[in-house]
Amino acid sequence: MIWRGIAALAGMLAFVPVPPVIAAVSGGNPQPASGAVRIGRMLLHPCATPGALCGRLERPLDPAGQVPGRVGIGFEYYPRRDRTLPALGLIVATEGGPGYATTASRNNYLDLFDPLLDRRDLLLMDNRGTGTSAAIDCRELQAHPIQTVAAVGACGRTLGRAADYYGTGLAADDLAALLEALGAPRIDLYGDSYGTFFGQVFAARHPGRLRSLVLDGAYPVIGEDPFYGAAGSAVRRDTDIVCRRAPTCRDLPGTSLARIGRLLDRLRAHPFTATTADTDGTRMSVTADAPAIGNILYDGTSGSLNDRELDAAARALFDAGDPVPLLRLIAENVRTEGDGLPAGPPATYSRGLNMAVSCMDYPQLYDMTAPFAVRRAQAAARIAAKEKADPGVYAPLTIAEWLVVPLDLSELDMCLDWPVAAPPYPPGRPIPSGARFPAVPTLVLSGELDSLTTPEEAETVTRQFPAARHIVLANSFHVDAVGDTDDCASVLVRRFVATLDAGDAGCAARVKPLRLPPGFYRHAAEVPAAVALAGNRAAPDGLAQAAAAVQTAGDALARWWLAAGDMPGLRGGSFGVAVNGNVVTVTLHALRWTEDLPVSGDVAWDQMSGAIHARLHWPEATLEAAWNDRQTDARAVLHGSLAGREVIAETWAP
Numbered sequence: 001m002i003w004r005g006i007a008a009l010a011g012m013l014a015f016v017p018v019p020p021v022i023a024a025v026s027g028g029n030p031q032p033a034s035g036a037v038r039i040g041r042m043l044l045h046p047c048a049t050p051g052a053l054c055g056r057l058e059r060p061l062d063p064a065g066q067v068p069g070r071v072g073i074g075f076e077y078y079p080r081r082d083r084t085l086p087a088l089g090l091i092v093a094t095e096g097g098p099g100y101a102t103t104a105s106r107n108n109y110l111d112l113f114d115p116l117l118d119r120r121d122l123l124l125m126d127n128r129g130t131g132t133s134a135a136i137d138c139r140e141l142q143a144h145p146i147q148t149v150a151a152v153g154a155c156g157r158t159l160g161r162a163a164d165y166y167g168t169g170l171a172a173d174d175l176a177a178l179l180e181a182l183g184a185p186r187i188d189l190y191g192d193s194y195g196t197f198f199g200q201v202f203a204a205r206h207p208g209r210l211r212s213l214v215l216d217g218a219y220p221v222i223g224e225d226p227f228y229g230a231a232g233s234a235v236r237r238d239t240d241i242v243c244r245r246a247p248t249c250r251d252l253p254g255t256s257l258a259r260i261g262r263l264l265d266r267l268r269a270h271p272f273t274a275t276t277a278d279t280d281g282t283r284m285s286v287t288a289d290a291p292a293i294g295n296i297l298y299d300g301t302s303g304s305l306n307d308r309e310l311d312a313a314a315r316a317l318f319d320a321g322d323p324v325p326l327l328r329l330i331a332e333n334v335r336t337e338g339d340g341l342p343a344g345p346p347a348t349y350s351r352g353l354n355m356a357v358s359c360m361d362y363p364q365l366y367d368m369t370a371p372f373a374v375r376r377a378q379a380a381a382r383i384a385a386k387e388k389a390d391p392g393v394y395a396p397l398t399i400a401e402w403l404v405v406p407l408d409l410s411e412l413d414m415c416l417d418w419p420v421a422a423p424p425y426p427p428g429r430p431i432p433s434g435a436r437f438p439a440v441p442t443l444v445l446s447g448e449l450d451s452l453t454t455p456e457e458a459e460t461v462t463r464q465f466p467a468a469r470h471i472v473l474a475n476s477f478h479v480d481a482v483g484d485t486d487d488c489a490s491v492l493v494r495r496f497v498a499t500l501d502a503g504d505a506g507c508a509a510r511v512k513p514l515r516l517p518p519g520f521y522r523h524a525a526e527v528p529a530a531v532a533l534a535g536n537r538a539a540p541d542g543l544a545q546a547a548a549a550v551q552t553a554g555d556a557l558a559r560w561w562l563a564a565g566d567m568p569g570l571r572g573g574s575f576g577v578a579v580n581g582n583v584v585t586v587t588l589h590a591l592r593w594t595e596d597l598p599v600s601g602d603v604a605w606d607q608m609s610g611a612i613h614a615r616l617h618w619p620e621a622t623l624e625a626a627w628n629d630r631q632t633d634a635r636a637v638l639h640g641s642l643a644g645r646e647v648i649a650e651t652w653a654p
Helices: 103-116 139-143 149-164 168-182 194-205 230-244 256-269 290-298 300-320 324-335 351-361 372-389 455-464 489-499 540-557
Strands: 037-039 042-046 053-060 070-078 089-094 120-125 187-192 210-216 272-277 283-288 442-447 468-473 574-580 583-592 598-606 611-618 621-628 635-642 645-652
Touching (some): 053 168, 139 149, 149 351, 168 194, 168 351, 187 489, 194 210, 194 351, 230 290, 230 300, 272 324, 283 324, 290 324, 300 324, 442 489, 455 468, 540 583, 540 598, 540 621, 540 645
Parallel strands (some): 089 187, 187 210, 442 468
Antiparallel strands (some): 037 042, 053 070, 070 120, 583 598, 635 645
C-alpha cells in the first residue's frame, strides 16, 4: 500500500553516482577533516544541521553479486547531549511513503524524541533510492501527481535489472550493516506509515538488533488483503462516527453515509466539470464524479480535512445548488496526491522508489514474475470473482469506480507493467519463509479514523508479535506521534522507549472529536447565529455575521498545513500561514467564506496548550474570539463591536 502517496507517467532514471565513503551528505559540502568524529568503524563529519554528524556507507546494489553496482547509504547521526553520563541507547526512526527521505523529516523526529536525547543517540537513515541514498528520479513520474500504469512500467524499465533491488528486505539489511559499522547497541526502532512495514521486515530479518519496536500507523507485511478491503470498512464506519460526535452534524436527519451515497448517485447520473482554484491559487479544471468522491473518501493523508467538510459540501450542493465547496475539496485532494508537489524533488520524495518498493513487496492480484499479458488476465479474473463474491467491498463506491480512483489509492492494477527479472526474494515476500517476529517489546499505534492503515490491519500486526500492545487513539487519523497536538501518542511513545511500557493510555480515549462546520453558505445571514450572552447589544443579523466570521477563520485554520504562500479563500480573498515554534498564526486578507463577508485579521493557535485566539475585522465590525482546540464540543466566546453595537456571544468553535 502506498501510504503517503505517489504520482504518474513515465520517466528517466538519474542514477546518482556514489560519492566517497567519508562525506557530509546533508549539507552538500564535506567539512574539514578536523571536525570528523569516529563512531565504530565510521568516520562522520558535521552536517549543515546543527548537532548532526553525517556519513555514507557503501553497499552493493545486489548483495549476491548478480547485478553490478553500488549504492551509498546516507545518514545523519545525532549524539546524545549529555556526555557526562553513560548512554542509554540508540533510537532509529524511519519514514513512510515509501519514497520519503527520513533525513528530510529530521525536525519531526527531533521534536518527538527530544526529551530522550540527553542520554540517547538518534540515527536517521535514508533507505536506498531515497533522499541522500541515490534517490531514484523517474522524471516524468516525478513531475505529475497522478500516475498511470504505463508510466509506472516505463519507470521500471529505465531502472533495468536494478528495478528488483530497492525493496524493503535489502533496505533493512542496509540498516543492519550500518548499525554493525557504527558499533551500535540494540536499537529502539520507530517507524511511521510505510516505516511500520520496514520495521516489521527489519524485526524478522534482524531480530537480535532490536531492544524495542514502535509501529505508528501499521499495516501487515504478513496477511494483508491484496484488495485492501479494510479501507472500505473503515470509510463506511468512520463517516458516520465523525458526524455523530459533532454537535453541528449529529442532529441532522438521516446519516452522513446516506447523504454521501446520495451525492454519488447524483454525480453518477450528472457528473460535471468546472474550474476552481487549487491550494496555491492556480485555476484548474476538475471533474465532480464518483471517482473524485472516492479520492476524497479514501485519501487518509487528508483525512481530517475531508471528513470535516465532505458532508457539508454535499449538503451545499443539494440544498442550495452550490458546488463551490465540493469543487474546492476535489481540487485539494488532486493537489495532495503524491507529496502535493507536482515537480517536487526526488530527494524529498521519490515516486520511482515508491513504485520499486510497492511492486516488489506488496501483495498483488497477479504473479509479478509472470508475463504482462498473464498478469492482466489474472487480475481480470480475480476482480471478476470479487464482483460476484463481494461487490460492496469499496462501498459506497462500486469496484468499477474504485478502479479509476487514482492509482496510489486503488492500486489494484498499479504494477501490471512493472518489470521483474531476477528478484533477490520472491515478490511480496520481503520476510524469509518461516521467519517469526521476535518477542521484543512492541507498541502499535492506530488512529481510530485512519482509512490508510486501519486499526483492523494494525490488529493483524499486533497478533503476530508475541510482546505487542495495540493502542487505538480516538478521533485520530494517519500517524499520531509525529506532529502530535493532543499530547497523547507522542507521550506514549517516549514513555515506551524509556521504560519498555507505554503505561496508562487513558489519553487515547480522550482525544477530542473532529469539529465540523454547520454547513456552507453563500450569505452570512444564512449562517446559524451566535448565541447572545449577558450584555450583548447586537441584533440577530449581527450575531449571524459574527458566527460567519468565526467560521471563516476556522476554514483557513483547518488548511494551515497545506499553505505554501498565500492561499485563496473559498469565495475570495486569501490567507497566509506562519509557524513560530509551537504557535501557528493564520493571517486573513479580506477572506470570504461567504460571498458577502470579507474578513481580515489573524488567528493564533498554540499547539501545546490548544488555545486559539482570533482578532477579526470587516466593515463596521471588530471581533475577538477564543476557544481551546482540545475541548470536546468547544464553544468560541466572542466579544466585539458591530455597527456600534457591542457583541457578547458564543458559537460552536470551528
